[in-house]
Amino acid sequence: MSESSLTRCSKSIGFDERISKALSDRATKGLSRSLIASQGGNTTELIRNGQKLVNFSSNDYLGLANDSELIEAWQRGLSLYGCGSAASPIVTGFSSAHANLESALCEWLGFERAVLFSSGFSANQALLFTLLEESDVVYQDKLNHASLIEAGILSPATMRRFKHNDDSHLSSLLNLYEHNCGSSLVMTEGVFSMDGDMAPLNALNKVIGDRAWLAVDDAHGIGVLGKEGQGSCAAQDLKPNVLVVTFGKAFGLSGAAILCDASTGDYLTQFARHHVYSTAMPPSQAYALTKALEMIKTQQWRRDKLAELKSVYSENLSRFEQVIKTETPINPIIIGEAEQATKAALALNKAGFGVTAIRSPTVPSNQSRLRVTLTAAHSVDQVKSLSSCLEVTLQGLN
Structure with a gap:
């Protein structure tokens, strides 16, 4: 064996030790995660390890992910455009289906440009990596999604995190950096994925004034809140400088878009690496997403159904202090210790x-x-049964 081979082998031991220790530590703390093949994860009836479960873990809020009308649209898109896009948008990956989707999003949400991405994670990272420079400051809500926090940390800008939904703390941070020579960006979610609460967008916008741009990631609000499901910003009668919407929740599909003015859209088209150098979403998917947008706009009954189910869910659980009241389909129940939460989920x-x-x-x-x-595909009886079981489970933890 050559000396160079020995050197490579000895260096690899460090990775072995690091990986082993990390996995051991996580297992000791009861925090290990497992991939379990499931059937029906995009429906209300989930089969996992041979067991049939009523699925209350999906983000398919409007019940579109397995809707026959949307499935038919994607099949039609496949017939028209084939399977993949085969290239990045700048090369040959941008089709009339993509252009139609962008146009429909702009008309619906009131922006000049929509730039498409393959995931919400990549859209968030592209936004921050592309806009921010070393002299800039980005202010983020403490509970922002990992994609945003990571992008802020890795960007060349200075990142400051304000207390969750706290406009006063944001104001104090803006005052602290008011003489900064660069640009400022305030980044928040419209609906927070783990707490289900909404950002006070008007209060945040008021303290921002003309000192910064406001960008909103509305992954969990779009389709669910506001007139025609236009999301958190529309529900609070506010238009941010930049809006990120994702298609993996209420749209029932996957992908994302950044909505902005024409100049910012052109800038992203030129410089956003996640857009320029990544294979475009399949045109058949863009075709199906345009159909999903139409369904979201016109099928108000889905949001009405969510409101009905929310009322049924809350009726028997409001007396438990662990059950957090929200105005969204996301319903957190704070247990505390990881072991107890796991025990409750298993029950x-x-x-x-x-x-x-x-x-x-x-x-x-x-x-x-x-x-x-909760999703619009759930039945009242399913939600009643869950509520009753939760009562017993929570009483057993006390």
Whole structure:
């Protein structure tokens, strides 16, 4: 064996030790995660390990992910455009289906440009990596999604995190950096994925004034809130400088778009690496997304159904202090310790309900929780049964 081969082998031991220790530490803390093949994860009836569960862990808020009308649209898109896009948008990956989707999004949400991405994660990272320079400051809500926090940390800008939904703390940070020579960006979510609460967008915008741009990631609000499902910003009668919408929740598909003015859209088209150098979403998918947008706009009954189910869910659970009241389909139940949250989730699974325990590092270590999500595809009886089982489960933890 050559000396160079020996050198390579000895260096690799460090990775072995690091990986082993990390996995061991996570297992000791009861925080290990597992991939389990499931059937029906995009429906209300989930089959996992041979067990049938009523699925209350999906983000398919409007019940579109397995809707026959939307399935037919994607099949029609496949007939028209084939399977993949075969290239990045700048090369040959941008089709009339993509252009039609962008145009429909702009008309619906009131922006000049929509730039498409393959995921919400890449859209968020592209936005921050492309806009921010070393002299800039980005202010982020403390509970922003990992894609945003990571992008802020890795960007050349200075990042400051303000207390969750706290416009006063944001104001103090803006005052602290008011003489900064660069640009400023305030980044928040419209609806927070683990807490289900909404950002006070008007209060934030008021303290921002003309000192910064406001960007909103509305992954969990679009389709659900506001007139025609236009999302958190429309519900609060506000138009941010930049809006990120994703298609993996209420749209029932996948992908994302950044909505902005024409100049910012052109800038992203030129410089956003996640857009320029990544294969475009399939045109058949863009075709189906345009159909999903039409369904979201016109099928108000889906949002009405969510409101009905929310009322049924809350009726028997409001007396439990662990059950956090929200105005969205996301319903956190704060348990505390990871072991207790896992125990509660397993009890619900055993009773036939697919509810997930959310633990550190997704949420703080003392804030482990159950995350119950409602969809328009659920029935009233399913939600009643879950509520009754939750009553028993929570009483057993006390």
